[in-house]
Amino acid sequence: MSHTVLVCDDAIFMRTMIADILAQAGYEVVGEAESGVQACEKYKQLKPDLVTMDIVMPDMGGIDAVREIVKFDPSARILMCSAMGQQALVVEAIQAGAKDFVVKPFQPSRVLEAVQRVLG
Amino acid sequence: MDLSQYAELFRTETRDHLTTLNRLLLEWEQQPESPEPVAGIFRAVHTIKGMAATMGYARVADLAHRAETLLDAFRQSRRAVTEAELELLFKTADALEELVTASVGGREQSVDVTPLLEALDGAAAQGRPGEAARGRRRISFVAAPAGAGKKVDVILSPDSPLKGARAMLVLQRVATLGTVHAVEPAPAAIEGEAFDGHLAFRLETGADAASIEREVRLAGDVERVVVESTEGAAAEAVGEGVRTRHVRVDLRRLDILMNVIGELVTARGRVEHLADRLRDPDLTDGVATLSTLTARLQQEIIQARMTPVWQVFDRFPRLVRDLSRQLGKQVTFRVEGKEIELDRAILDEIGDPLVHLLRNAVDHGIETPDARTAAGKPPTGQVVLAALRDRGTVVIVVSDDGRGIDRTRVLGEARRRGVVDAGATELPDDLLLRVLSRSGFSTVGEVSEVSGRGVGVDVVVTRLRELGGSVEVKSTEGAGTTFTLRLPPTLAIVQALLARVGDERYALPLTHVAETVELSTGAVTEIDGREALMVRDRLLPLVRLRRVLAIAGDPPARQPVVVLQLGDRRTGLVIDRMEGQREIVVKTFAPPKGTLPIFSGATVLGDGQPVLILDAGGLV
Numbered sequence: 001m002s003h004t005v006l007v008c009d010d011a012i013f014m015r016t017m018i019a020d021i022l023a024q025a026g027y028e029v030v031g032e033a034e035s036g037v038q039a040c041e042k043y044k045q046l047k048p049d050l051v052t053m054d055i056v057m058p059d060m061g062g063i064d065a066v067r068e069i070v071k072f073d074p075s076a077r078i079l080m081c082s083a084m085g086q087q088a089l090v091v092e093a094i095q096a097g098a099k100d101f102v103v104k105p106f107q108p109s110r111v112l113e114a115v116q117r118v119l120g
Numbered sequence: 121m122d123l124s125q126y127a128e129l130f131r132t133e134t135r136d137h138l139t140t141l142n143r144l145l146l147e148w149e150q151q152p153e154s155p156e157p158v159a160g161i162f163r164a165v166h167t168i169k170g171m172a173a174t175m176g177y178a179r180v181a182d183l184a185h186r187a188e189t190l191l192d193a194f195r196q197s198r199r200a201v202t203e204a205e206l207e208l209l210f211k212t213a214d215a216l217e218e219l220v221t222a223s224v225g226g227r228e229q230s231v232d233v234t235p236l237l238e239a240l241d242g243a244a245a246q247g248r249p250g251e252a253a254r255g256r257r258r259i260s261f262v263a264a265p266a267g268a269g270k271k272v273d274v275i276l277s278p279d280s281p282l283k284g285a286r287a288m289l290v291l292q293r294v295a296t297l298g299t300v301h302a303v304e305p306a307p308a309a310i311e312g313e314a315f316d317g318h319l320a321f322r323l324e325t326g327a328d329a330a331s332i333e334r335e336v337r338l339a340g341d342v343e344r345v346v347v348e349s350t351e352g353a354a355a356e357a358v359g360e361g362v363r364t365r366h367v368r369v370d371l372r373r374l375d376i377l378m379n380v381i382g383e384l385v386t387a388r389g390r391v392e393h394l395a396d397r398l399r400d401p402d403l404t405d406g407v408a409t410l411s412t413l414t415a416r417l418q419q420e421i422i423q424a425r426m427t428p429v430w431q432v433f434d435r436f437p438r439l440v441r442d443l444s445r446q447l448g449k450q451v452t453f454r455v456e457g458k459e460i461e462l463d464r465a466i467l468d469e470i471g472d473p474l475v476h477l478l479r480n481a482v483d484h485g486i487e488t489p490d491a492r493t494a495a496g497k498p499p500t501g502q503v504v505l506a507a508l509r510d511r512g513t514v515v516i517v518v519s520d521d522g523r524g525i526d527r528t529r530v531l532g533e534a535r536r537r538g539v540v541d542a543g544a545t546e547l548p549d550d551l552l553l554r555v556l557s558r559s560g561f562s563t564v565g566e567v568s569e570v571s572g573r574g575v576g577v578d579v580v581v582t583r584l585r586e587l588g589g590s591v592e593v594k595s596t597e598g599a600g601t602t603f604t605l606r607l608p609p610t611l612a613i614v615q616a617l618l619a620r621v622g623d624e625r626y627a628l629p630l631t632h633v634a635e636t637v638e639l640s641t642g643a644v645t646e647i648d649g650r651e652a653l654m655v656r657d658r659l660l661p662l663v664r665l666r667r668v669l670a671i672a673g674d675p676p677a678r679q680p681v682v683v684l685q686l687g688d689r690r691t692g693l694v695i696d697r698m699e700g701q702r703e704i705v706v707k708t709f710a711p712p713k714g715t716l717p718i719f720s721g722a723t724v725l726g727d728g729q730p731v732l733i734l735d736a737g738g739l740v
Contacts, residue, residue: 011170058163088311
């Protein structure tokens with residue numbers, strides 16, 4: 001059975017691209033969220049194997065969403081999606097419980113490597 | 121990876137973010153002390169940066185990055201924004217738009233934003249709060265006696281981005297195996313710019329070297345790990361699978377689909393016509409099912425094409441703001457009915473006419489604050505853009521509370537050009553529009569930089585008629601002007617009345633049909649040489665289609681009258697017979713020279729007969 005993934009990003013462009021990369025590698029994208037609040041709701045509802053999480057999102061940012069999700073499920077596997085120059089935020093996300101991160105611009109191979117690492 | 125397939129999506133979505141950016145900048149301008157808009161502005165710029173970098177549009181990403189740096193300073197300090205800074209950010213929004221268009225078109229290098237980059241950097245350097253004020257949280261590791269545990273050396277790949285964060289991941293991973301001591305460099309330095317990716321620490325653990333190395337490598341981007349042995353874990357191969365979940369639809373495909381469905385509707389009409397003649401129950405049944413399915417298909421595709429008007433309206437607040445500043449006027453701009461939907465093709469076409477009308481409203485309508493005060497009005501003028509639904513049509517209203525159109529001047533000009541009788545002393549609203557929409561007609565004495573020469577109402581009227589819509593104007597001197605645009609919600613397929621006159625049939629779109637009445641000869645009177653019918657105590661001017669089309673012979677004894685309504689103006693169109701209501705597929709055409717200006721297109725009926733579509737605007 002393929003792993004299920006929840007893709008969280010406020011940009012459809014980014015979600016589409018991540019979903020395409022993952023789907024082509026055989027992962028099953030079971031949901032998408034465009035805000036931190038939605039990410040938390042969908043996580044609780046879908047319980048995916050992996051979450052890709054943008055850091056900067058409306059409503060609730062990615063880092064708060066990580067905290068919230070980890071509180072709900074300490075074993076949650078969350079991959080942060082960051083831009084260059086967000087080191088402090090990424091570190092904060094890791095402290096909050098994110099398992100790994102990828103940096104935009106995304107290279108499919110790097111994204112998939114990170115996904116594999118997180119899924120162990 | 122081929123990125124070109126994402127270019128269109130990138131452009132569309134970037135445009136949305138730029139619209140948001142402009143909207144929030146306007147909000148910020150209204151309340152510069154508020155920290156509220158900054159978060160949204162930052163997010164918009166940040167998202168554009170990420171997307172542009174992914175597409176490889178380095179200039180867009182760079183510009184967004186520098187704007188983000190400036191915005192980040194505001195997020196940290198929560199201080200008020202200055203006018204100069206706002207102006208810089210507005211310019212950045214414009215430059216981003218230009219750069220995005222150029223980049224998608226493969227001309228990224230053609231746009232030079234160097235001065236803007238410098239200005240942004242300068243502003244960011246001034247506004248940056250001290251490092252201490254940022255209050256960043258840091259990981260701290262317990263200091264421990266040197267020498268305890270196993271020494272681990274980690275070297276990250278040179279091309280690893282955000283090495284500091286990667287190093288934190290390494291530390292967090294190994295912390296699951298035991299206790300981490302003596303991290304070098306210190307955690308604060310790891311997060312700093314100077315960190316070169318070389319990390320050393322001691323790990324107190326029962327795990328063997330291979331397990332430690334495996335755990336370190338799981339943090340990713342690790343080039344070398346030295347514990348007590350250097351056996352590495354092989355990277356696993358990436359599984360290949362083919363599956364797509366998303367469907368992105370190009371508007372052109374929807375156009376093609378719409379055309380095909382249009383043909384299908386025509387073909388269905390033909391089959392229905394045949395079935396009517398053959399009266400075979402099975403055939404009738406089959407055709408009925410076919411009709412239902414076609415109707416559903418059509419409904420679906422129309423729905424797929426419907427787009428909320430805000431997609432066009434959202435760029436107007438910025439336009440009005442820039443204009444009013446440039447002209448030294450104070451204007452409050454209100455937008456209503458943003459959620460009303462129109463066919464994408466129509467929406468794309470009405471952008472320009474609306475720009476014309478809004479410019480006119482600000483440039484010629486709204487007076488300067490002094491002039492307004494002198495006229496006893498509040499110094500700030502109002503411009504309203506509203507969309508609403510009205511009987512199956514969409515109405516868009518552009519109104520201002522400015523000085524109104526100077527009728528004396530327009531009348532003078534119209535008399536001089538012979539548009540109206542030399543003796544005319546009055547100019548009612550409907551005549552006013554007719555005069556204004558004469559090509560190139562100018563009501564402005566001087567050339568205005570903003571609106572160009574003339575008012576351009578002709579452009580608006582022509583465009584609206586091409587779309588099967590209509591325009592009305594109401595203007596009261598000293599109190600303002602209102603333009604009302606009426607549009608069919610979709611272009612290609614409309615409900616129409618079939619009217620027979622002599623041997624010919626004509627289609628009359630229901631968009632402008634108010635009702636039908638019977639022409640009872642007794643009530644027809646003549647006023648100023650024009651026939652009119654008394655309907656419910658109101659005079660309805662009549663147009664006899666037979667006469668317009670110069671059809672010889674006698675009309676039938678009983679003639680129906682189709683009441684056409686354009687705003688407040690009503691006209692009764694006298695025809696020979698009504699042949700029911702039909703769904704028609706509109707094909708626009710360029711009429712040959714000399715054709716009566718009363719046709720807006722043609723259609724093919726179910727029986728295969730071509731039929732001309734009458735344009736209510738040309739008849740009323």
